[in-house]
Amino acid sequence: MERVSRVEGVNYQQYDGLGLAELVKRKEVHPKEIVAEAIRVIEMHNPKLNAVINKLYEKAEAMAEEIDLNGSFAGVPMLLKDLAQEMEGEKITFGSKVYQDHYAKVDSNYVKQVRKTGAVLIGQTNIPEFGLMGITEPAIYGPARNPWNTEHTPGGSSGGSAAAVASGMVPIAGANDGGGSIRIPASFCGLFGLKPTRGRTPVGPLAGRSWQGAAVDLILSRSVRDSAAMLDALSVYEKGAAFHALPFEGNYLSQLQMNVDKRLKIAFTVQSPLGNKVDPDCKGAVMKTAKFLESLGHHVVEKEAPVDGRKIVYSFLTMYFGEVAAHLASLEEILGRKVKMNDVEMTTWIVGLIGKATSAKEFVLSLREWDKAALEMEIFHETYDFYMTPTTAMLPAKIGELDPSPYEKLAMQVSGSLGFGGILKKAGIVEQVAENNLKRTPFTQLANLTGQPAMTVPLHLTQEGLPVGVQFMAAKGREDLLYSMAGMLEQSELWVPVQSNPFFKLV
Template identity: 75%
Template sequence: MEGFIYKNYDGLGLAKLIKNKELQSKEVLTEAIKTIEKHNPTLNAVINKFYEKAERHAENVDLTGTFAGVPMLLKDIAQEVAGEKITQGSKAFQNYRAQADSEYIKQVRKTGAVFVGQTNVPEFALMGITEPQVYGPTRNPWNLDHTPGGSSGGSAAAVASGMVPIAGANDGGGSIRIPGAYCGLFGMKPTRGRTPVGPKYGRNWQGASVDHILSRSVRDSAAMLDEIKVFEKAAAFHAPPFEGSYLQMMKVTPVSKLRVAFSVRSPLGSEVHQDCKEAVYNAARLLESMGHHVEEVDAPVDGRKIAKSYLTMYFGEVAAAIASLEEILGRKAVMTDVEQTTWILGLVGKATSAEEVVLSIREWDHAAYSMEIFHETYDFYMTPTTAFPPANIGELEPKKSEKLAMQVAGKLSMGGILKKAGIVEQVAENNLMRTPFTQLANLTGQPAMTVPLHLTADGLPVGVQFMAARGREDLLYSLAEKLEQSELWVPAEKNPMFLL
């Protein structure tokens, strides 16, 4: 097609051109591969490429799918493609290949999307940055000295730079929303149980983690959720049923007067950067000008208890991941199999009691009940997505003294002593202070989205988060569509890498 510029189209835009036979899927794929090869040496977003398989698929695309022929990248954890590596950002899994497609992949395949490769993640998707030792750091397209966030940092950098319009992501504590905010993207974490988790598991991270995508447009996200929302019989959790189309409702549903509660206070009582506050204040003023009721109200939960209960699960999941690794290796795992920090987190997880886990899950349920009552009064709870703009690459690495202490503790298997001293928990909480707003929705099971509504003076994106009651992704999408048309919306296409 004369004058075709691949980057100028979102996923649905490309699908329309392909369905109308204005372009062939293979032509679009060629442009995607060119863009990946152009930007990836700088960004380090893509760590595994499926080019040959993608080309075969592009030649035989079923044009009935919503994203027929549209290039898509997948996240290198949980989103397993039969026969392909799935390394989870760890050297321990470098030779592991998926035995079967995950249920998420099965659903996404039905859309006709063409899988081009896999994106970089921190080891076991544990961090809010993407700097695995085995692959090296992924860089932010807005500023190469900064992180794109994590754990879906590779996906975020790829979408923001124009490599692909959509990329797979998952979110167990903010891993869709944090990189979405850092890279100026739209990111929706669906309601717990809305998207598939099988076949290996009936829950991920005790139900905290759900899969979806990152995108530059709201409509791509809505259209994909329409396609992958399922009632999965074997899943531990099921979302409230939604029979309509998020995409269609978003287009036709007028947003009537809404009740919006907002807060810029960190649930941990820690510092919040002025730009992150300003993003929320500006959004509040915009919503008021649109006729909505907006008031400053904190969520009815104990932020420190939420953080503690989240970390209890987190430590336990790391210990379980290392135990699962032993099945793959066929031997007992040792400290050098994984990154030092991962090993230490696993030791603390081993020293965590069943009693602590049960009490933490009870805290999740208490928070979920409190938020359901809260949403009887308020349609949305609005906060900064993160407490700070993107950190510099390497900024959140443990200090030399912390590394030395972890090395000694790891060699001596001092998990119990570390846990009793609270050292690792304190280090983990210090990291959470940069991103203290996102975990609540994971623990309560609510849907939450990040929208790109602010740029710092240094030209770095800052996101605003909206949470809604469980099952109300439709409300979030309807609001997002209106915000996307507002003067506050910051298009990802403004970043320097996209413009190259």
């Protein structure tokens, strides 16, 4: 049998996941050959991109021998994110040296469902430590790089997954999103990325909630239909979960065939909720999309969401600080000793100290802001089908650009060694570092806190050749509406093909 790269004269990289699965089901190619081709492309591109940090080639080859042809992704190579997507017997490091000898005892429920699709799990992808940043530059593995321009970040925290999919290593890769970690890297790498409704996909069995319900798992993909098919596979009732989304009657994949012939009401803004500047290309992508949708007969109006954007960001940060403090505390069970400052990266340690200095009152009040915003957005969506914004306020940073300044590093080192979390909190140093990062990506946190589904769609390319995403939010439970819109946009002239990036030409 011919190698998959020669099947019908089309390269492996030009197939999406469902396309490869169809070849397998028609027995035009064996899963072993697809896996071999994926390994070849990973070995070609990974030295430059540093997207894959744990290769599971032998297990993947064995898995390819026992594929269930009934699965939607039968024989399709897939990478898992090195965070909350545990695979029994395999290392899971959360992007941190403190976990470098940590192995998963069981499959996560996410992985259990993915296995049922017939996908072949071929490795794990690079992330920032504990998934805390919108860039992927962990000390333990080094930076992942953007296939469109390797001087730039692919974003985070699903940055390794985004770089792998965008470069053609695999058609799909695991991702999760607690503040934009699916949508930010998807935007930076020219991919499709959807964050589902809170409670739609599994988080167990090791947890009943992730980041108080802000974080949810799905994938990054080049095609809309791969994302929809995987959400169909992952939409299961989970007994131990703290949150459950209302079941969707039907399947998401079929929504791509639904004509968007209803006159939709779309509100949009290009103003940052933090009040900072928004890059002209990020604004332009939204304005261009608004004009296109209006030309199709939809009602498009410029209108900001009825929430306090600054309160949303600071409510997010309160949770963020608290979750890091709790994570560091839970490490003591794993290590059998108290956690030390040099166990983790300096920024992680300082964020944990801030979390320890955050009161229970502050934490509860911040969660109340989530609920208030959720109600306000549900009422908003009684009028508007979509809320459209730039996915990010800025283009991807260059590698190393967001490192703390020498002054910030010194202040953090001194305060960290002395345990001065309260002093740092009052001084606002960590908030300054966090806001410096969030001002680049201030649009994504809202959907995490309200629990709404949100997606980014690749609809613009800068003169420098960097992709730019446009974000759409819908009411809770309306992933179907988002997929219908995405399916229509994927067929439009606005869609930026990911195959335009340099790594697709290096096959």
